[in-house]
Amino acid sequence: MKPRQKRLVLVAAGLALLALAAWLISSAFQKNLVFSVTPTEVLASADRARNLRMGGLVEKGSLRRDGDGVTVDFIITDLAQRVPVRYSGILPDLFKEGKGAVVQGKLGADGVFTATEVLAKHDENYMPPDAARALKEAAEAKDKK
Template identity: 45%
Template sequence: MHPVRKQRLYLVLFIIVFSSAAIGLVAYAMRGNINLFYPPAEVAQGNAPVGQAIRVGGMVAEGSVQRADDSLEVRFMLTDFEASVPVVYEGILPDLFDEGQGAVASGKLGEDGVLVASEVLAKHDENYMPPEVLEALEQSGYDHKGVKQ
């Protein structure tokens, strides 16, 4: 074979092997590390898997935030006004987290139906609402104040 062609062949083979390895790596990394979003209504219906990383988003129900006295544990309810999901989180909440505001919690759902959150995201300015929360509310047919549309 012509040496230039031979070099090209090796190059192509190398690229194929290398990119398959990369694709394998991507597939492997993807398997455990993507998490699906569920609106509270679906979690309440039992559609969300237990013990897998998921995200749940909705409004933080008025009067539901309870802080422990001796640790950083916080309990609150995320609601789309059709159903609510209890969330427990230990740590420091974002600045704009508050009752009656939109929030997304990511974590694992326990057997008892409580979401053990490892991260809580709130909106980051006055006028902004996480798109997932907006959509969850659209599905439940309420606006962000809990008024049926």
């Protein structure tokens, strides 16, 4: 094999390895990618297998604790749609009814969002951008009625 052919084979092998590495990185990102959505978008989506991060308000009067004291049911709303959420674990100290929250998990076939993580807003001004937009649109729609 001539030196030129060896160089060509090495360049081709290098490009193939680079393409393989790019594909592996891309597939790892796709598996761990979490989309931020509102309750309206969750209910409109047919994809129930994907991990989602849903933001909105914890509906007043919806917080229920099971007998074990660890499992909690509540409703997240964007004032247009409501999604029941079930979470097993300790809630953050700032988690309250009527306040903003972000839950991460999957929507089950029964329509209940099973959360693996619950985050509460950290001050009076914070709200996830998508949730703030959805709440504003819902409030404008109510005003028009």
